[in-house]
Amino acid sequence: MKKVGVAILGLGVVGGGTYKILTEHREFYNKNHGVDISVEAVLELNRERAMALGIDESKIASNIAEICSNSEIDVVVESIGGIEPAKSFVLAVLNSGKSVVTSNKELYCKYSHELEKVAKKNDCGLYFEASCVGGVPVIRALLDNLQGNKITSLTGIINGTTNYILSKMSDCGASYTDVLKEAQKLGYAEADPTSDVEGYDAVYKLSILSSLSFHTKVPYTEIYREGITSVDPTDIQYGKQLGYALKLLAVGKNGENGIEVRVHPTFIKSNHPLANVNDSYNAVYITGDSVEDVMLYGRGAGALPTGSAIVGDIIYCATHQGSNYSTFKNTEKADPATKFIKNFESEYYLRLSVKDKTGVLSKITSHFSKHGISISQVIQEKAENGQVPLIILTHHTLENDVKKTVDELNASGVARVAAIIRVIS
């Protein structure tokens, strides 16, 4: 029986969940995987939290040096989150010759080049399945299943909080603010929800996933980001009528002209598999040149689903030789040859508030044709207080042309653009 000593840094939701899984399944792993995994130490400032999990005081380390010098420990789980002290701890652990399993998307996204270098130097494993989309097995799918493909696109619902909020807004027509409050009460959103609702969390994950997919570093700074805080339930309802679901999508594309990476609210056709991913569920839809379309669906967060990914990495680390280092040149910046497309192409949904006057529609549409934008559908609603809500759907067009058109319309005095939402149909 192979003995594997584990330390857990940080006993929050994910670290606590991991501890529970490891202790409750110890015999199961003995029997089925031939490994005896024991938690030898934890590092957690809040000692009460550790003791509430039933952890013996003697196993609560005082500092990272104690973990690094403990010869009983083979693998260290980093579930602290954020950059510091997580980064220094991970580097210290790797330098002490132990493997690391991390659930920290921000850390891995921003510093994987540095961490991987140190891991390789020390011949240690660096595992990060839990950093993206919780229990959904997407990292290993990219590394060990789809690696024979040229991946052309990756579209994901990769943040549970925003998907929960948008699903509820869609179900009951409630406002963003009201649903956010409810989500916070239920533990689906944090007290400070910025990282989720403004799309930062999704950006970190998209950076990791698209780097693996496209075999070049995709720095998170290259990713266009737009959160869900300005989403108006009115648009969700209009979208429904038009056969679309509104999702915060992370989109990565790799084409002849370069790489396109963006996170923003998106209307997606209601018969697309991603349109039916609701509540706090996540999914990643991957298209490769051989495999065609694959979708991986499941819980993107939570103590046990994320713990499942961490424990999977621990067992993998214990039963496989070698590590799953990234398969691209893991540098801080993208390869100089890589081109990022900022002026991307999409279909668009625009909601305008228009003055109820003769000839206005013709004036408005002339701004679109001026920029070569082809309109696919127009819906004019009943006037209210002299204002007419006007929905315009476009064919494929360039982002910059839409922006110019919107600026002109807002300056024209006849219409105000109340909402711009990109569309995948």
Place this chain on the structure above:
Amino acid sequence: MKKVGVAILGLGVVGGGTYKILTEHREFYNKNHGVDISVEAVLELNRERAMALGIDESKIASNIAEICSNSEIDVVVESIGGIEPAKSFVLAVLNSGKSVVTSNKELYCKYSHELEKVAKKNDCGLYFEASCVGGVPVIRALLDNLQGNKITSLTGIINGTTNYILSKMSDCGASYTDVLKEAQKLGYAEADPTSDVEGYDAVYKLSILSSLSFHTKVPYTEIYREGITSVDPTDIQYGKQLGYALKLLAVGKNGENGIEVRVHPTFIKSNHPLANVNDSYNAVYITGDSVEDVMLYGRGAGALPTGSAIVGDIIYCATHQGSNYSTFKNTEKADPATKFIKNFESEYYLRLSVKDKTGVLSKITSHFSKHGISISQVIQEKAENGQVPLIILTHHTLENDVKKTVDELNASGVARVAAIIRVIS
């Protein structure tokens, strides 16, 4: 650069697809995976088929011994299908010290115990991702991602032909026979479709997937099997009205009382993610005690999707040490301690043809209550030619009790049971 020599046994749909992927991506794999994969030999009786792929005559082997003794070959792809000669060839290859990648579900299902033993003895890899659900990364998800979970259930649409046929029957109300003919024309069904439409193909895959999931051999002979040849479009339409989609589901459950494995047409609630898996797409829905629910979706068959899985295994084999042997005691029969539940529990849909007479409904329902079966819904349609179609939905009940009730009803003279379909709601 690591050089990897490959041989392909059988250049049918899958073998041909694999050859194409390997040759077209050679430079891509050089660059991104540091491996130079070259196809050194093929074994294919139909030499024209090989030459049509552009394979040089000198690379067409005359027999398996030539492959085994060729020191340029490291990995052999078996895409012949069926038991013989595939089995003898795979054993010969393993005994010659080369690793095997197979897409052969029947072979792996029936003989994995024997093949794995020989692979281990020769310290060779035996990879079989392509044996189940084509390009969908389910084998490695079970082996390397979800291995920290006690998996409680696995429900899958794991045969593309039958899913295509049922989807089309549902879309247009056509008969099984008509849709089968169309599917054969389009290449979605084989000239002899028995293995697919009678559920054998799904049974082989379910045996492999449930063995990995439940950590004990689940011999295919233990799996209850019912194909789609008797499916009546009438029932698909009734199901739709009741909010169900009809799918050929492979169901594996592991509970306190034992393991339950079955393949049969099933009504599944239309909001379940599996209900929206249409046409030739496949999906596996897995529930584990930590990860909760995960669904893996994609192309379950076809030259390139299955080739993607094979090539993934080849690259994995070339870049990882060790193999992915099964994590259960891989014997011919199940562990003696394993109990298989044959009298399983389910909800049921029954369509009866009933004589249009007073008091008949009461008589019929009395047969259900006699066997303790609780009815959840009854729909009585308009009489036609003195016969009334009657739909009965039951609450959870035992298979054997339903069978007894059906036998009694058929013998009663007042009703004939025209359809029995298990339901997941």
